[in-house]
Amino acid sequence: MEYVLIYILNGLYFTSFVFLTSLGLNIILGVMGILNLAHGALYAIGAFVAAWLIGSMFAGMSVLLILAGGLVAAIGIAGACGLLMEISFIRPMYNRTLEYQLLITFGAMLAVEGLIKMIWGGQSYYASAPFVSMGSIEIVGSVYPVYFIFAMVLSFATGFGLWLLLSKTRLGIMLRAISMDREMAQAMGIRIKWFNTLAFALGAGLAGLAGALIIPTTPATLGIGMDPLIRAFIVVVIGGLGSLRGALLGSLIVGETRSFGVAYFPEIELPLLFLVAVVILVVKPEGLFGSK
Amino acid sequence: MDEKRFNRRSLLKQMGLAGAGLTASGLAGATYKVRKATAAENRSIPKTPLKVAVVSFLSGPASGPFGIPGNNSFKICAEEINKQGGIAGRKIEMKSYDEAGGTDSQVKLARKLIMDDKVDIILGYISSADCKAILPLSDELGGLIFAYDCGTHVLMEKEKSPYDVPKYGLGFRTAAHLAIDNIALARYIQKHYPDVKKVAGINQDYAWGRDSWMIFERAIKKLLPHVEVVKTLWPQIYTKDYTAHISSLLSSGAEIVHSSMWGGDTVTFTKQAIGMGLFKKARMAMSRGEPYPQEVGEDFPENQIICCAGTHYFLYPPQDKWPLNKKFVADYHKAYGKYPPYPAYHAYQAIYAYKHAVEKAVSLVGGWPTKKEIAMAASGLSFETPSGILTIGKDHNAREDVLVGETKKVKSFDFPILEPENSSIFPAHEVNTPVGLRTVDWIDSWEA
Numbered sequence: 001m002e003y004v005l006i007y008i009l010n011g012l013y014f015t016s017f018v019f020l021t022s023l024g025l026n027i028i029l030g031v032m033g034i035l036n037l038a039h040g041a042l043y044a045i046g047a048f049v050a051a052w053l054i055g056s057m058f059a060g061m062s063v064l065l066i067l068a069g070g071l072v073a074a075i076g077i078a079g080a081c082g083l084l085m086e087i088s089f090i091r092p093m094y095n096r097t098l099e100y101q102l103l104i105t106f107g108a109m110l111a112v113e114g115l116i117k118m119i120w121g122g123q124s125y126y127a128s129a130p131f132v133s134m135g136s137i138e139i140v141g142s143v144y145p146v147y148f149i150f151a152m153v154l155s156f157a158t159g160f161g162l163w164l165l166l167s168k169t170r171l172g173i174m175l176r177a178i179s180m181d182r183e184m185a186q187a188m189g190i191r192i193k194w195f196n197t198l199a200f201a202l203g204a205g206l207a208g209l210a211g212a213l214i215i216p217t218t219p220a221t222l223g224i225g226m227d228p229l230i231r232a233f234i235v236v237v238i239g240g241l242g243s244l245r246g247a248l249l250g251s252l253i254v255g256e257t258r259s260f261g262v263a264y265f266p267e268i269e270l271p272l273l274f275l276v277a278v279v280i281l282v283v284k285p286e287g288l289f290g291s292k
Numbered sequence: 293m294d295e296k297r298f299n300r301r302s303l304l305k306q307m308g309l310a311g312a313g314l315t316a317s318g319l320a321g322a323t324y325k326v327r328k329a330t331a332a333e334n335r336s337i338p339k340t341p342l343k344v345a346v347v348s349f350l351s352g353p354a355s356g357p358f359g360i361p362g363n364n365s366f367k368i369c370a371e372e373i374n375k376q377g378g379i380a381g382r383k384i385e386m387k388s389y390d391e392a393g394g395t396d397s398q399v400k401l402a403r404k405l406i407m408d409d410k411v412d413i414i415l416g417y418i419s420s421a422d423c424k425a426i427l428p429l430s431d432e433l434g435g436l437i438f439a440y441d442c443g444t445h446v447l448m449e450k451e452k453s454p455y456d457v458p459k460y461g462l463g464f465r466t467a468a469h470l471a472i473d474n475i476a477l478a479r480y481i482q483k484h485y486p487d488v489k490k491v492a493g494i495n496q497d498y499a500w501g502r503d504s505w506m507i508f509e510r511a512i513k514k515l516l517p518h519v520e521v522v523k524t525l526w527p528q529i530y531t532k533d534y535t536a537h538i539s540s541l542l543s544s545g546a547e548i549v550h551s552s553m554w555g556g557d558t559v560t561f562t563k564q565a566i567g568m569g570l571f572k573k574a575r576m577a578m579s580r581g582e583p584y585p586q587e588v589g590e591d592f593p594e595n596q597i598i599c600c601a602g603t604h605y606f607l608y609p610p611q612d613k614w615p616l617n618k619k620f621v622a623d624y625h626k627a628y629g630k631y632p633p634y635p636a637y638h639a640y641q642a643i644y645a646y647k648h649a650v651e652k653a654v655s656l657v658g659g660w661p662t663k664k665e666i667a668m669a670a671s672g673l674s675f676e677t678p679s680g681i682l683t684i685g686k687d688h689n690a691r692e693d694v695l696v697g698e699t700k701k702v703k704s705f706d707f708p709i710l711e712p713e714n715s716s717i718f719p720a721h722e723v724n725t726p727v728g729l730r731t732v733d734w735i736d737s738w739e740a
Contacts, residue, residue: 124356132563132591142539143567143572217560218556218560222352222353262540266540269525
């Protein structure tokens with residue numbers, strides 16, 4: 001029993017990453033109606049940029065500074081990649097069917113993976129200085145790394161910032177208007193083309209941030225974005241398409257299910273997650289906060 | 293194109309005859325003359341270089357810890373062999389291939405290498421799935437294949453003990469299989485921690501992790517029947533967040549935690565486990581932990597039980613007593629700035645096994661040998677390697693002693709090391725499955 005609080009905390013830590021990854025996927029899906037399979041590859045770009053900068057370029061500098069530099073650079077570069085991706089080959093796909101979108105974004109994923117291999121080679125990149133130097137503190141009788149808490153705070157703060165952006169600013173209101181009714185928004189004079197590019201770049205930047213944030217705890221390797229893509233997809237499906245609240249609750253379910261699953265049912269760590277998703281979809285096919 | 297197939301029975305018969313002929317040739321010469329006469333026109337040693345294909349992961353998560361060190365070592369060894377005049381006078385022309393891309397594409401590559409490129413030998417494979425799919429091609433296509441690193445214990449085993457050997461006429465594995473590490477860990481625990489009560493396991497959720505744990509659990513339950521397994525965890529391969537697993541291990545009260553994890557997973561797990569204080573409460577027993585103190589660096593915790601996939605360690609056999617290790621370590625460190633991890637030693641074993649087998653066969657048949665004759669010479673071969681003396685069994689699987697020790701920080705290295713004088717060496721017969729037996733049957737037959 002004494003470990004239950006730590007299990008909850010572990011679950012929250014896992015939640016924070018799934019949440020951050022699903023945010024970008026959700027925005028792109030909500031605003032543009034594009035299911036972006038290349039989201040994992042953008043996550044990988046963030047991871048490699050951060051690992052490369054933190055691990056080699058900035059080595060020896062103040063840890064917080066290099067971490068901030070790595071994170072900002074990852075958001076910027078992943079965002080720029082998203083921008084280019086949208087302009088070049090996502091744009092012609094808007095009026096096509098889902099199959100085209102899946103094909104083109106899957107192709108983009110392979111292309112970006114290839115690009116990563118070309119730039120950084122096939123090797124793993126390690127950059128654990130921020131994780132190590134932040135050390136650990138004691139929480140309810142257990143030792144817990146400070147970096148995990150930092151990552152949680154940053155993820156949830158990003159989510160809160162995004163909520164503010166979408167609900168309180170003019171820009172956000174226009175984005176939501178597009179996600180609710182594209183034709184009507186266009187009729188009202190919103191420049192959909194421009195907003196599509198913006199939403200895609202924003203989503204890509206968020207993927208980059210998620211990838212960069214995990215780097216101090218694990219090396220950047222080829223294929224690093226695959227698993228987060230799958231989990232983010234589960235979150236979007238169970239939380240409801242295009243819903244921020246849904247993304248948060250979906251991530252919580254995924255994170256805590258995993259944490260308690262590993263503790264009590266280790267044999268079915270992964271199937272358990274899918275089982276929960278299936279149950280939710282059977283009971284509420286549109287997702288927890290999705291509209292019918 | 294040598295498509296002539298031969299089955300096990302005919303091969304055994306031929307091996308028996310030719311083996312007798314080979315060994316007797318020095319004394320009587322009759323068999324030797326007959327063979328020489330029948331194939332006289334093919335026996336001269338070709339002037340062309342030997343085509344050696346090397347296959348290991350050059351990209352992806354398994355490249356850093358295994359594929360690239362293995363490939364590096366192959367290069368160093370090939371250069372050294374060429375510098376010494378090649379193999380029986382023929383220079384090595386080595387070409388490296390990437391093992392990434394899945395088993396299907398590897399099977400295609402192996403077919404191409406044997407059938408189209410007509411390589412003299414393939415040295416390769418880290419993935420057990422690749423080995424299982426590709427070794428049968430050796431006899432099917434008539435190509436020599438030496439698996440150099442893959443670990444599954446079932447590769448050369450058959451369905452039921454006892455079975456006749458070898459499983460593949462032209463297929464070999466020039467390293468011992470995963471059972472040696474896990475049995476050695478169990479023996480080490482029996483020797484040094486006989487009073488341990490609770491053990492746990494954390495292994496990647498696929499054949500490698502499942503097999504490693506299964507062998508360890510069987511062995512430890514035989515050797516220390518009072519031991520209780522309090523937790524078995526199966527993280528997905530390439531997991532990035534082990535917090536849930538680490539808390540679960542902490543709450544289980546395990547004193548020793550077995551793990552066969554590898555690569556970035558081990559580094560990630562170790563760093564997160566340091567952050568969460570696991571090493572203050574439990575001791576890891578890592579079946580293939582040898583590369584990771586060097587990978588992780590000075591943060592790697594002390595007093596962790598580490599196994600070396602044999603006796604593959606840059607400090608063992610001690611360099612002053614075994615010059616071959618000294619030279620190998622120096623050459624590797626000079627070229628790549630690191631001490632060779634165990635896959636580098638495995639690569640040495642593979643390429644030199646081929647060299648010694650060819651040279652033995654050349655000396656016995658008095659000319660350039662066929663692939664079958666090279667295989668016959670390789671079976672039962674013993675030769676010196678940087679890790680000691682390696683023997684290849686009649687089942688075409690190598691047998692190795694095992695070094696198990698505990699990490700210790702010392703002034704002379706910037707990562708914790710295993711001190712050979714404070715480590716345990718388990719001789720081959722204590723940890724390697726006897727020829728013709730299945731590993732699980734062998735362990736089950738131990739007296740408690």
